[in-house]
Amino acid sequence: MDADIYREPLPDVRRWRRPPWASSRPTTRGLGDRFIPNRGDRMNMNIAEALLNIPRKDESTDEVSPSRAAYRKLLADTMLQGRTRVLSFSNRPRSPLKSSLEAPTPTHIQPTRKRRRIPQAPEKTLDAPDIVGDDRFNVLDWGNKNVLSIALDDKVYLWNATDGSTTELVTVPESYAPITSVSWAPDGRHIAIGQYNSIVELYDVTTKKLLRTLAGIHQGPVGSLAWNNNHLLTTGGPQGAIIDNDVRIQSHAVRSYRGHDDVICSLKWSSCGKHLASGGADKLVNIWDVSRSSPLHRFSNHTSTVRAVAWCPFKDNLLASGGGETDRCIKFWNVSAGTCLKSVETGSEVCGLLWSKHERELLSSHGPEKNQIAVWKYPSMTKIAELTGHTSSVLYMTQSPDGCQVASASADETLKLWQINEKSTEKKAPKSPHVGPTNMYSHIR
Numbered sequence: 001m002d003a004d005i006y007r008e009p010l011p012d013v014r015r016w017r018r019p020p021w022a023s024s025r026p027t028t029r030g031l032g033d034r035f036i037p038n039r040g041d042r043m044n045m046n047i048a049e050a051l052l053n054i055p056r057k058d059e060s061t062d063e064v065s066p067s068r069a070a071y072r073k074l075l076a077d078t079m080l081q082g083r084t085r086v087l088s089f090s091n092r093p094r095s096p097l098k099s100s101l102e103a104p105t106p107t108h109i110q111p112t113r114k115r116r117r118i119p120q121a122p123e124k125t126l127d128a129p130d131i132v133g134d135d136r137f138n139v140l141d142w143g144n145k146n147v148l149s150i151a152l153d154d155k156v157y158l159w160n161a162t163d164g165s166t167t168e169l170v171t172v173p174e175s176y177a178p179i180t181s182v183s184w185a186p187d188g189r190h191i192a193i194g195q196y197n198s199i200v201e202l203y204d205v206t207t208k209k210l211l212r213t214l215a216g217i218h219q220g221p222v223g224s225l226a227w228n229n230n231h232l233l234t235t236g237g238p239q240g241a242i243i244d245n246d247v248r249i250q251s252h253a254v255r256s257y258r259g260h261d262d263v264i265c266s267l268k269w270s271s272c273g274k275h276l277a278s279g280g281a282d283k284l285v286n287i288w289d290v291s292r293s294s295p296l297h298r299f300s301n302h303t304s305t306v307r308a309v310a311w312c313p314f315k316d317n318l319l320a321s322g323g324g325e326t327d328r329c330i331k332f333w334n335v336s337a338g339t340c341l342k343s344v345e346t347g348s349e350v351c352g353l354l355w356s357k358h359e360r361e362l363l364s365s366h367g368p369e370k371n372q373i374a375v376w377k378y379p380s381m382t383k384i385a386e387l388t389g390h391t392s393s394v395l396y397m398t399q400s401p402d403g404c405q406v407a408s409a410s411a412d413e414t415l416k417l418w419q420i421n422e423k424s425t426e427k428k429a430p431k432s433p434h435v436g437p438t439n440m441y442s443h444i445r
Contacts, residue, residue, distance in 0.1 A: 116359075118375060118385040122416040123405070125389075126159070128152060133395060133411025135307050135324070135351065136223045136238075136263050136281070137180040140396035140409045145188030147205065148398075148407055150415060151179035156193060158205060161400060169208060170201075183225035183233075188401075192233055194222030200235055202247060214252055217243045226267035226276070234276065236264025242278060242288075259286045259295040266309045270316065275335065277319055279306030285321045287335050297338040303327045310353040310362075320362060322350025330364060330381075344381045346374065351395050357403025358421045365408055367393035373408060373418065387418055 130153040132139060139151035148159045149169070154177035156169040172179060172195060181194035190211070193201045200222055202212040218237030226234045232254075233245045240260030245252040262281035269276050275296070276288040285306050287297040304324035312318035317336040323329045328349055332341040352365035361384070362376045371394055375385040392411040399406045404421045 116422070118387070119419050120385075120387060122387075122389050123419045124417040126415040126417075128409055128413050128415045131409060131411065131413055132178045132180070133392065134180075134223075135305065135393075135395055136221070136265055138224055138266070138396065139179065139182055140398050140407065140415075141182050141184050141191075142398045142400055142407060143184035143188040143191070144186060144401050146401055147184075147188070149182045149184065149191060150409060151182050151193070153178045155179075156182060156191075161405070169203060169205060170210075172201075180221045180223050181225045183227060185227050185230050185233075187230050190230075192225050192227070194225055194235065196221045198222060198237070200225070200233070200245075202233075212247055214245055214247070217241075217245065217253055224264045224267040224278075226269050228269045228273050228276075234267055234269070236267050236278065238263045240264060240280060240282065242267070242276075255290075255293070257286075257288050257293055257295075259288075259298065260284060265305060265307050268309050268311055270311045271313065272316060277309040277311065277321075277335075279309045279321055281305045283323075283327075285309060285319075285331075285333070287319070287333075287338075297333075297335060299331075299333060299340065301331060301340055301343070302329070304349070307349070307351050308353040308364075310355055313355050313357065314360065320353050320355070322346075322353050322364060325349040325367065330362070330376075342379070342381070344376075348372075349393070351393055352397035352408075354397060354399050354406065356420070357399070363397070363399075363406060363420070365394035365397040371410065373397070373406065375420070389416055390414065 128150060132151070132153065140149070142148050146161045148161060150157055150159070154174060155171045156179060157166060158169050159166050169191070170193070176195045176197050176199060178196055179193055180196055183192045185191065189204060189206055191203050191205055193203065195201070198215070198218040198220055200214040200217070201210055202214070203209065204211055217235055218241060220238035222235050222237060224236035228234060231246055231248050233247055235243050235245060240258070240262055242257040242260070242264060243253050244255035246254045257276070257278070260278065260280040260282050264278055264280050266279040267276065274290055276290075278286045278288065283300065283302045283304060283306060285299040285302065286295040289296045302321065302323040304327035306321055307324055308322040310320045312320065317334055319333045319335055321331050321333065323331070328346050330344045330346060330350055330353070333339070334341055346364065346366065348370065349367040350364055351367060354363040356363065360378045362378050364374050364376065366372050366374065370386070370388055371390040371392055373387040373394060374383055376382065377384050390408065390410040390412055394408045394410050396409040397406060399420075402423065404419065404423050406418045406420050407415060408418065409415045
């Protein structure tokens with residue numbers, strides 16, 4: 001029975017059908033795996049290498065410009081190591097050659113910025129006897145030649161910050177005293193001196209000669225002065241009058257601005273020379289345009305005398321102003337839109353304002369109780385330093401031409417110098433002297 005099992009006929013394979021999921025393509029044996037072809041004898045490696053290394057017709061040296069030929073030679077020597085092709089067959093890859101064209105890899109991390117330290121004590125203290133302690137006046141200024149001027153009653157003294165020497169510039173007659181304002185011209189050689197009897201005098205500090213007397217422009221003390229350039233001097237008087245004076249011509253009063261009802265306490269021109277800011281005892285801040293006599297903007301937000309105004313050096317349309325004893329605020333104005341951006345309570349009357357020349361900071365001088373100078377970070381208005389040492393209101397404040405030092409004067413009859421920023425060690429190329437139609441006093445008639 002078992003033998004009969006093996007004698008059964010085999011099934012007919014011709015009736016077998018391919019399943020529907022099987023591939024209909026015929027398989028070819030001897031051609032290798034389905035993914036990796038077996039090239040066999042159909043690729044000659046020697047011929048392929050020869051074809052890759054044969055120069056192309058368009059690479060003939062007869063048709064290549066000298067500059068392109070030099071570039072190819074430099075490329076072959078530095079990056080291709082003498083080869084004419086980037087891709088070529090070889091037994092082993094060549095070791096890469098570091099190209100001189102590659103940028104050097106930085107091997108060190110740049111040091112972080114050193115934290116700035118502001119000394120709390122003054123660097124120097126000088127005597128200032130008989131200084132006038134009046135918040136309507138401005139008797140301290142620092143010129144571009146690094147000379148500090150200060151008015152002490154009827155005298156003006158010059159202190160050279162470079163060599164530390166002190167000289168007396170002028171003593172005015174007793175009937176003219178006290179001197180109420182001083183202001184350096186941008187050239188650093190000429191100075192304007194406002195007096196109690198409404199006269200303004202212009203001096204050459206090199207020769208100590210009186211160059212010009214401006215009379216009849218105000219009816220009382222000239223407490224504020226501001227230069228727009230080397231020939232246009234703006235003066236502020238006791239009745240709210242503001243006058244532009246061209247010191248080159250005989251009839252020097254060329255323009256007047258009317259918008260205050262009381263003493264002008266502060267005047268500042270913008271860096272572009274198109275806008276003038278004024279603060280007065282009438283609690284107003286006015287913005288003037290040179291093309292009109294009426295105020296461009298009139299800000300009445302302060303509740304006390306506006307003793308200080310200061311234009312921002314890094315934003316042309318930003319102005320800061322400080323209020324007096326009952327106001328005690330620093331306000332920031334957008335003069336383009338005519339709006340108040342921010343008001344900061346300081347805790348005491350604001351006597352002076354200065355923008356830093358190195359940092360985005362604002363310096364303010366104050367009255368009692370601390371009689372301090374405050375350093376504020378803008379725009380957060382975080383107080384980063386407070387400098388104390390005066391025993392009376394810090395009525396006058398100015399800064400050096402390099403912006404590293406600040407000078408302050410008070411009714412306590414002292415002049416103090418404060419180090420605000422470290423002096424730069426980099427040497428700047430000297431500027432060539434400016435010669436032009438605005439050269440001062442060469443045109444005075």
